[in-house]
Amino acid sequence: MKKLTALSTAILASLIATAAVSAPKEPLVTERYFTPQLAPQSSVKQSVTSDGTLPNDAEFMRLQYSYLHSSLTEATIGNHFVGSWLNSQTKTTKKIRVGILDSGFAPHPDISYANESADFFERDSDAYSEEHMRNFASCEPHGSFVSSVIAAKSNNGVGIFGSGNNVEAIPVRVAACGEGMNFEMTDGINWLAGKSFSDEGINDISHQVDVINISRAGYGECPVDVQEAIDYAVSKGISIVAGAGNASVETATAWPANCKGVIAVSATDASDNQASFTNYGATNDITARGVSMAMYGLDDPSLPNKAYIGSGTSFSSPLVSAAIANVLSVTDGLTLAEVKYLLLSTSTEFTDNTTCTVDSCGEGHLNNDKLVQAGELYQSGNLSYIKQALPYGNACDKQLLIETFGESLPLCGMLELTLNALGTERDHVIYNVYRAPKGTAIDVNDSATELFISDTKKTTQLVPDFDIESFDYGFTVCFSDDCSDDVIKITTYEEKDASCE
Template sequence: MSHCFTTKVGVLAVAISLGTVPMLGHAADVPVARALVPLRQLPDASAVAPVQRFIVKYKPGSAPARDRSRVQSSLRAASAGAIGTQSVRGTLGLQALRRGATGAEIVAASRPLDAAEAQVVLRQLRQDPDVLYAQVDGIKHALDLMPNDPQLPVYQWDLLNTVGGIYGPQAWEHSTGEGVVVAVLDTGSTPHADLKDNLIPGYDFVSWYGQSPDEPDVAGDGDGRDPDATDPGDWCEGSPSSWHGTHVAGTVAAMTNNGLDVAGTAWGAKVQPVRVLGHCGGLTSDIADAIVWAAGGKIDGIPVNPTPADVINMSLGGGGGCEEDSVTQEAIDFAVSRGTTVVVAAGNSNADVSQFSPAGCNNVIAVGATGVGGTIASYTNFGSGVALAAPGGDPSSNAGLSQGYIWSTGNDGKTVAGKDALVGMMGTSMAAPHVAGIVALMQSAAVGAGRGALTPAQVHELLVASVRPFPVPPPVDRPIGAGLADAGRAVQLALGNDLPEPPAPELQNGVPLQGLAGANQQSFLYRINVPAGARSLNLRTLGGRGDVSLYAAPGVEPSAEDAPYRSLHAGTAEAIVIGSPQPGTWYLRVVGEAAFSEVSVLAIAR
């Protein structure tokens, strides 16, 4: 059985006492950390994993495509051709298990195959003139990264009007996602108290459940496919269960304004949990079938989804690129043809997204990750295939109370489910459901305004058009899309309204914005809200290399010519200190007097 396709990452979760949800836009009361879940180590992607399943699609009109009784003879010929080669010794059988949603056959080998043997089998299958494509039915896994400092209290910077947040309150004035279904293809979900009322029936598509002693038990629930999408735990090789699907679902649509725990991005929407990941991951064929089912397609032996999804979120992936994963591309194309928008996590390997599936597939909205300061996350995948970025968290952000993680619904069980918990995670897995939630807000707003549902192409176009610029542009060799996801602006476009210029990024009080770089005379504008009664306002640039100047003004954007406050020292260490500052919005502008890099910007009002 294949291992998860990921680099080795540490995963840490914390269960905390259930606190009180704040009024929207305000910080929660600080809960106390109670339980620490041990570190989870995922297998190294460099390890060579055995292969036991394949996906084979026959050409339309061919004998095996017309008559399934002809499939087995084709497979016997392929296994006979493989036996006796230099790489394949001993007995080997290929058995067609079922026909998948895209018309491809799911094929099992009679024993695990190493990489060389699997390639021989693929060559034999592909030599058949009736075969359209053949691929390994590989394992995909949840793209999760978890906090390493779990005893810190929770602030949902990711949903609010922070420099790296999605500006949820601006969207919630017009839409909460009511009437929209978001299918979360993941580990399933637990009935968390702050999520359960927003869950609708889904399905468990994990088909591999260890029918014999030689087969791995991916499902972990004692059976194969069934209507129960509850997460029984995905512990893997001594590592604890992640409750990943519950966390992702909470980011999409945790119950809000209920006096409990956290808020969701689109808290009026419904989440449809679709279980595709079990112990150590999930099969590509199961995921492809789940995509088709979630979009309302027909799967043999499974009831048609009575509530087809408007949006599909996949915070999962595997290596190899979509050109090697035709079945996933076909399933995505089907979903999009039905009007379902497909949002996927870009991946956490700090590599080009084209090397991964489903993030590298066509017709998806691939989402990169940023930290609390709106800067590129250290782990995120990148490339021209990434549409936009959203909060994924990054602990290097030095973000105070939240420590820069994404906090959502979870569970404190190490293997099987225990008690409800709030859990902090980081990764593009956390970025994608923010965007899936924004799509739900957009669709609800568009339908409510009488404009009708947006097509997936329109959703993509409006999302890209609505982004805010990065406060610190990503490196040119690591692009992560058009800019930062902005729920408020996206909903305005969905309503058919024109957009003003995006606001200047808002700095968090006392939290440094790191990594600023620019050329001679290039400038960056920021703002900070100074509360009434503040005794001082301290504005600074520090660290890095080069030469910058700093300008500030209350209520208006300052320039080098008319700014009432300025600091013009040589180098990057600039400081403006104002006593008894005027309350309200203050603006500060950083101007390069020469090229500069790795400069931090800090604003403190107190």
């Protein structure tokens, strides 16, 4: 563990102040954080579940049930993590690596940290600063708070439940006592994506991460070097998730949430309303619970269930990072466009009972379980597909339909286009369907690709004139004004029903 003397701390503070004055082109990250408070201790001995349908972590029911699990009988929506966790207990999942760019990391026996880390504040390979935080109460373990939301060990009868089903957190220290410069964030992103800093004495990462979580914010335009680092990570297929910020201003003014290629996460409160502190606006992609969240701080061996309660988009963001990790753990080869589409399209729509709207909070409330389900369906070709439209009922029913309507409707030639088998039509979600000659890439900017269906809101429709023998099909999607040219593939099933032979 690193040890900083009072003198070195003073020198450190002086360097930060000097850098902020002498290098105005290097913006200072000055995000407003809310210090988590020790959770009230339970007056009764914590019991654990025994039927296996809920995790047995001692504080799950008391501190986390309301936002990680939900049902139709509950007033709140929650973000639905228990279903995918339960399913993961009976199947093989891949371990997913989540990079945490933050300040204030400390080892904890109930957090699944990787055996590697990096410190871009002091420029070495040890991100942990536990002793310094124990000596200086003003330096909080923010990185540990965030890491535990994602990677607390689950179902071990101790403490809290981690929202990532099979993850390891890679700590990257990019600030001290909450403050740092944008070049430290830039270097941290690049290192997590595989760039070498060995010439500075920092060990190379063993292999790149799958997701990067950034629960930090500066204000102004996205710095050029930060955007370049994000572009590099995105080019390596890494999803980047950032908290919207806690200043009650437009997210468009907060970076890295306003940087291109970042999934920006706002916060909701315990009633699933827009949190009073969250940054807001059309820049937000999705929202997740950010009030009264359970987390770990510095380890206390005398109290293994010691947890803290905190609020902020710092803790909404890691829920989304964990959800992306969860869908990646049960799928192979999803593109970033596919991940984002699945994430947003499976979110729970805002109702009239919440103060959130698509113009303030994002596309909807995070729904982890539905995301993971959609990912598995997409992988198997059962989420977005083209199939013959007559696979319903028994053989006699099908024959009767053909005999009765066959002359007026081309039942045996009619195809069903389903863009999202789990989706519902949303007024602000628009799809465009494209096709290209079979075996060629579908690229909206290529003359060989043609627009087949434009500006439709329908997630399922019957189309009589598909040519599935000659063309491959795909679609793009617009969520409000957020439109992408990245094509989502559509699986084509050519088999005809036996009644049509």
